[in-house]
Amino acid sequence: MAVRVNPMLVEELEHYGAEDVSKCYHCGNCTATCPLSQERFLFPRRCMRYLQMGLEKQLRSSLEPWLCYYCGECSEQCPREAQPGETMMSMRRWLTGQYDFTGISKLFYRSWWAELGAVMLLAVLTCMGLLSYGFTEGGRNLSVYDGPGAFLPAHFIHELDWVMGGVLFALLLINCFRMWRFTMFDSHIPISAYLHNLLLLPLHFFTQKRLRECENKQPWAFHLMIMGGYTTMLVLIVFFLPELQAGPAIRWEAHIFGYLASVGLVIGLVVALRGRLLKALPYQRHTHESDWIFLGLLIFIVLTGITQHILHRAGLPLSANICYVVHLMGVVSFEVTQVPFGKWSHLAYRPLAIYFSKVQAEAFAASVTPFVVVPALETAAASAPPAGQRVA
């Protein structure tokens, strides 16, 4: 059964950052050098090939782009400077757009001013919404930050967070289901394989341990700081907002985690920004507009969050409230644009991809040796691929 190619696929991915894929002449050095490339899931050359040839369905059902952690070693080795690392990144952006059922993700990636416009719009709407609530149902006094007369009471923000979180999480869940549909559905894998490997999801979500397998360990360390700081703040805000907001005295049993998280975030984000400006490491040499928006918003949130906390504890409730509103404008813009439609989604797609890849490997091993008890995960991953199936 011959597959019809889509000659326009390369042009399409150019919007997502793939500029140099046509230069690749398939020497395979990239796949050879990749520390994360493994049997059954060899990359990046095969993905480059799917893209070059316009094999859209094959690319859409690939897990490989998510198995890559962009150490950039492949781009360093490429004799044609075809930037396989950045091409894989562009595929992740494209896949994010493909998984999203609304079409908003595609729009944001293809035009950064649409994304920026959405950010601005959401910021303005948030500002108007918060101010109107604050002056009507809320404390009505901009100079009161905490306590019963708070301008923006904790319980209100708390409900807002949960509603927004719920909607965004639901959208993301639908997109994750579409990811499963594209990548796993055709394989008809038994439920047991899925259940067997379930713990891999939280494992990789929290530790990003595969990034450690790249030669340079620093990216993993700094990324963990950002990720760790972010999830800590997320937990604090979602579950412990009243404790956080109470003040102006510092409630150490809650705030210590906030401080640690902030330190991690500040260090990690400074390193990230500096790296991208100086183009230090291979993966920092190409920054798509969506990357700048993501990073910019994160830095904005962290800075305003820290500032409003300092202002509050320093006994400047008016300034603190203003800063808090600004902070929340950033938070809403960031979460709404990025969680289901933007870069944030990689928190879900990557652990899922790693999980799915292990599930596939296990199921395949079981099918090759039908009369033997399903072997342990390690030996399953090491078994040879069948003839005629995926080529490197």
Place this chain on the structure above:
Amino acid sequence: MAEERIGVFVCNCGTNIAKIVDANAVAEAAKDIPGVACARSYKYMCSNPGQEMIAQDIREFSLTRIVVAACSPRMHEGTFRKALERGGLNAYLLEMANIREQCSWIHEDTAAATEKAKELTRAAIQRVKYHESLEKRSVPMCSATLVLGGGIAGLTAALELAGAEQQVYLVERQSQLGGNLARVDLTPPYLDSARDILKDLILRVERHPRIRVFFESELVELKGYVGNFRPKIMTSGADAVLELEVGSVVVCTGYKEFEAERIQQYGYGRLPDVITSFELEAMLRQGRIVTKSGKQPRYVSIIHCVGSRSSQFHPYCSRVCCMTALKYTHEIKSAIPEAYVTDMYIDMQAFGKGCEDFYRKSAEAKTAFLMFGKNQEPSIRMAGPEDNCSMLIQIKEVLSGEEVEVPADLVVLMVGMEPREDAETIARLVNISRDKDGWFIESHPKLDPVATTTDGIFIAGACQAPKDVTDTVSQSRAAGARILAKIAKGQITVDALYSEVEDLLCSGCRTCGGVCPYGAIEYDEKTGHSRVISAVCKACGCCVATCPAGAIKGRHFTDEQIYAQLEAVF
């Protein structure tokens, strides 16, 4: 044969011979043989003192014949012949016994090897008694040259020769010069215009006072030998053939293209928008790339190796098509920037200067490169009404492992090169050979790619093997330079070794002429005998062995000499 005084010199060659063969013992054994006046061994006979030793001994001992037992004559026969001349003896009064390559280098038993060396030396001694003084001769060389073919190869060769004020006769079959290159628009990798290149060359050739061009003409006969050829030229429409006198001939007859309709699955001739590379060149020269329906194609595919690298058609690579195909990707993208260009190849032969960079540029211009396997050619069919293209190419793509369908509105077939239909005729006329694929054979594939086994006949350009303009020009200029060197010498040196027919014994059966690989034997109608053209004879000995009457003598390889050698051994 008077009483000979033979000098025997046995070389140790350092340890090359001495390690296995006892050179002193060989020299001692030689002393006992009747006719040997002196025998000695030395470390390196070929060294200056060694050669001096031979020359001196000739004078001191009044030697009349020399035997040198040493390495292969292919190494130092020339060296020792010169030494004899310095000593006052004719160079051909030397015989070498090969006790190195044929003895010390191949045996380990020193006693047996030494005995063998003694026998080889004895054989040489008995043979050399029958050697005769032989002289080299010189014959005059005509400085004019015949160039067959007016394409890029012929034009270049003609200008090279005429530029040195030598007369050139250029014979062209068609009514204009330029050959196949005249059908080409630009040349890879620097995209120079073939038209400009040729226009300049043609103008210079037509205006040059030393070049006479014969249009619509062909060679019908070539008699003679190197330095003294007598070609006969027939011009269409003329009454009689013209006979010329030339010293050398350069064959530049070129190639023809493979007929694409022979490959069924490409649909050439059936599908209107499947064209050959030359047909695309014609479009490019007009400045418009369109399908038969007059529209600009959106999807263009180029397929390499059409008729080449195939077990069914030709096994060889036609060398120029890969780079030409890349040239097309550039030209198509320039003409139609929004076109999608797919290039289907087996391997990308980007062998020359600037070619790898050219390949890279094509990739940067967003050409999609698809690879298929040898003998697994893609197939082309018409697309359906709901497809947004006119044809579909099905290809088993190697780099992805997938069987895919590629849309195409225009398909360009890179047809390979083939020898011309008249190549056999030309080969027979000038007496050169063709290889298994039909290309003319050069004298040596590495060391002598412009000469042939027939002295005075040179080959240049694609008629020898598929090649591009760069290599064609190199070859043509090389052929020109070779001829100019000969002309500068002014004379053709005839080697002293050739065969001779004894008229009294020759019955005119002409068997010898039939076996001579070099065309060196002519039959004289008047006398009824065959005659060896000494200038062309290479002393291979075929005629000597073949003659039923034993009427042919091979100089320096007479029956007496050979029998003496054999008797000494047995």
